[in-house]
Amino acid sequence: MVSFKDYLLIQYKRIFKLLPGIVAMILVVAVLLSGAGFAIIHSDTYSAEKQRYKLGVVGDTDDEMISLGVYMLGTLDESRYMIELVEYEDEEKAKAALRQADVSAYIVITEEFSDALNAMTNDARLKYYATSGQKGISNVMMDEIALIATNIIVNSETGICTLRDLMKEEGYDKDIRHEKVNDMFMTYISALISRTNITEVTELGLAGGLSTPAYYFAGLMLFFMLLLSFCGISYFLGVKDARHKFMKSKGINSACQVLGEYIPFLTINIICVIIIIALLTIAASSGFLTSEELEAMGFNHLHELAVKLLPVSVMFSALGFMIFELLIGVINKILVAFMLYIGMGYVSGYFYPKTFFPELVQKVGEMIPTGVGFSYFSAVLQNNPQGMYLLGMFFYTATFLLIAIWARKQKIR
Amino acid sequence: MIEIKNIKKHYGKHKVLMGVDFNVEPGEIVGILGENGSGKSTLLSILAGLQKPDAGFFNMDGKDMLKNTKFRNDMVAYVPQETPLIPELTAWDNLRMWYSSDKLKKELKDGFLAMLGIDQFIKVPVNQMSGGMKKRLTIGCAINSSPKLMLLDEPTAALDLVCKERIYTYFEQFKRRGGSLIIATHEVQEIELCDKCFILKEGLMTPYRYDGDIPHLIGRL
Numbered sequence: 143m144v145s146f147k148d149y150l151l152i153q154y155k156r157i158f159k160l161l162p163g164i165v166a167m168i169l170v171v172a173v174l175l176s177g178a179g180f181a182i183i184h185s186d187t188y189s190a191e192k193q194r195y196k197l198g199v200v201g202d203t204d205d206e207m208i209s210l211g212v213y214m215l216g217t218l219d220e221s222r223y224m225i226e227l228v229e230y231e232d233e234e235k236a237k238a239a240l241r242q243a244d245v246s247a248y249i250v251i252t253e254e255f256s257d258a259l260n261a262m263t264n265d266a267r268l269k270y271y272a273t274s275g276q277k278g279i280s281n282v283m284m285d286e287i288a289l290i291a292t293n294i295i296v297n298s299e300t301g302i303c304t305l306r307d308l309m310k311e312e313g314y315d316k317d318i319r320h321e322k323v324n325d326m327f328m329t330y331i332s333a334l335i336s337r338t339n340i341t342e343v344t345e346l347g348l349a350g351g352l353s354t355p356a357y358y359f360a361g362l363m364l365f366f367m368l369l370l371s372f373c374g375i376s377y378f379l380g381v382k383d384a385r386h387k388f389m390k391s392k393g394i395n396s397a398c399q400v401l402g403e404y405i406p407f408l409t410i411n412i413i414c415v416i417i418i419i420a421l422l423t424i425a426a427s428s429g430f431l432t433s434e435e436l437e438a439m440g441f442n443h444l445h446e447l448a449v450k451l452l453p454v455s456v457m458f459s460a461l462g463f464m465i466f467e468l469l470i471g472v473i474n475k476i477l478v479a480f481m482l483y484i485g486m487g488y489v490s491g492y493f494y495p496k497t498f499f500p501e502l503v504q505k506v507g508e509m510i511p512t513g514v515g516f517s518y519f520s521a522v523l524q525n526n527p528q529g530m531y532l533l534g535m536f537f538y539t540a541t542f543l544l545i546a547i548w549a550r551k552q553k554i555r
Numbered sequence: 556m557i558e559i560k561n562i563k564k565h566y567g568k569h570k571v572l573m574g575v576d577f578n579v580e581p582g583e584i585v586g587i588l589g590e591n592g593s594g595k596s597t598l599l600s601i602l603a604g605l606q607k608p609d610a611g612f613f614n615m616d617g618k619d620m621l622k623n624t625k626f627r628n629d630m631v632a633y634v635p636q637e638t639p640l641i642p643e644l645t646a647w648d649n650l651r652m653w654y655s656s657d658k659l660k661k662e663l664k665d666g667f668l669a670m671l672g673i674d675q676f677i678k679v680p681v682n683q684m685s686g687g688m689k690k691r692l693t694i695g696c697a698i699n700s701s702p703k704l705m706l707l708d709e710p711t712a713a714l715d716l717v718c719k720e721r722i723y724t725y726f727e728q729f730k731r732r733g734g735s736l737i738i739a740t741h742e743v744q745e746i747e748l749c750d751k752c753f754i755l756k757e758g759l760m761t762p763y764r765y766d767g768d769i770p771h772l773i774g775r776l
Contacts, residue, residue, distance in 0.1 A: 387635050391628070
């Protein structure tokens with residue numbers, strides 16, 4: 143009678159025969175995803191995002207105070223490192239720029255606002271326009287920028303106007319009024335410049351406190367791990383039910399068959415992850431990736447990463463195995479798995495931050511296997527506790543394998 | 556002595572086997588005839604232990620084969636209609652799963668495997684083999700435990716005459732050594748090889764003596 147060990151060994155033999163093809167596919171996928179990752183991290187969009195948000199300013203900037211405020215905001219205030227002010231002649235041009243994503247938002251300074259400012263009635267408001275949709279990081283940032291702009295333009299200039307008008311009412315000469323107002327300007331500018339010393343700009347996390355490069359790295363790495371199952375697709379092709387029946391007649395039941403095939407499949411997937419980590423190590427040691435970039439991605443020791451990714455690999459391999467076990471036909475297997483991976487990855491925030499989605503979708507995205515994997519990997523990158531996520535991944539792995547065993551039983555019937 | 560009594564099996568409302576009875580003596584070849592979907596493969600899969608019957612007995616030498624699974628796995632060899640072989644591996648690799656290295660070498664030299672002519676393509680990967688080679692190799696894998704009963708589901712379907720003849724020769728050898736065979740078949744040559752035949756129709760088995768009258772056989776199916 144043949145034992146589980148014999149069956150496992152023959153499956154290892156089988157998958158290692160397929161290894162050259164599998165490795166070739168891994169390298170292709172790895173090159174494509176590395177290219178995508180490199181492009182994201184070094185793209186203009188990312189660099190621009192990292193530097194400054196563009197804020198459009200439309201309307202009555204002829205006013206002495208407002209033009210000064212806008213000038214100071216654009217040249218002196220600490221916020222200039224985050225905000226670039228772009229002046230537009232009319233609102234239509236600003237709107238077009240917003241639609242084309244040339245600016246993240248724009249502010250309309252109406253004539254009423256300027257009048258209210260000069261009259262110190264403060265009953266008019268700045269009009270702030272931003273893109274619609276769910277609150278993403280850009281929207282949050284733009285809200286903050288609008289607040290800064292409003293504070294600087296309204297509060298400080300109201301103070302200057304108040305001084306000028308009070309002095310006029312008290313009967314001071316024009317020269318003295320100008321001198322004092324200029325002093326006030328200088329005091330204001332000094333106060334603005336000192337903001338540099340009292341503020342510390344920290345890049346906000348995209349999700350769960352991850353930096354932008356770490357977030358994209360996590361998303362791409364996990365998506366790559368999902369795609370790994372395609373590299374091993376040849377392992378699932380040409381397998382006929384007759385083989386399962388024959389094995390069963392020889393005493394190898396469905397559970398033994400599934401485990402005996404899953405373990406080599408998992409091994410290959412782990413080897414693939416190790417290959418990718420090795421490539422990253424080579425890239426790091428050859429200077430292609432700097433230690434700063436690696437640190438920005440959230441890790442320093444690549445070999446530790448390989449070990450930490452093991453549970454994700456276990457779960458994703460089980461997911462791939464189950465899909466390929468349930469589906470019949472190579473086209474079906476590839477199409478359904480690909481659609482499923484893209485959908486699951488998308489909802490779990492692999493490509494865009496989850497905050498783009500409605501709250502319910504976000505919750506679902508966090509609970510599905512890809513989401514649990516992402517939460518786990520985020521926790522790993524931040525050295526946070528991972529126990530709950532490990533438990534979740536174990537649950538999913540067991541479920542996928544049980545479904546695969548059930549499917550195998552149906553094939554043997 | 557192999558006794559099969561009152562085997563019943565249904566899938567949902569569809570009753571496939573409604574009480575199948577027959578005996579197989581040592582050294583006997585039994586043919587099971589019937590239309591496609593008549594339940595031949597279901598019967599073989601029950602005897603091979605792939606699925607459980609709703610009712611019935613399957614005894615060999617007084618042992619309950621439905622309960623003694625280890626004994627059944629050793630004593631019964633099942634050869635499915637399609638190839639169960641691993642296409643990426645050679646004949647040797649496929650056989651090594653079932654035979655120890657020493658036993659395999661011996662069998663290839665002067666045993667059943669040599670009789671099947673497997674030694675001639677031992678290093679050939681399965682995906683480069685002809686249908687006949689695959690069938691012979693499948694039989695070779697199935698008989699690793701020196702079984703007393705072979706269950707064959709259309710063993711020579713779509714094979715050429717030379718290959719069929721080689722497999723029939725092997726069946727004769729197996730029979731001469733006291734082994735029994737149950738063959739589900741549509742092939743006239745195989746029916747002629749059988750010591751007794753049964754027609755499986757509407758879930759019941761009825762004995763049938765083939766006398767070369769094919770139209771009569773077709774009428775009975």
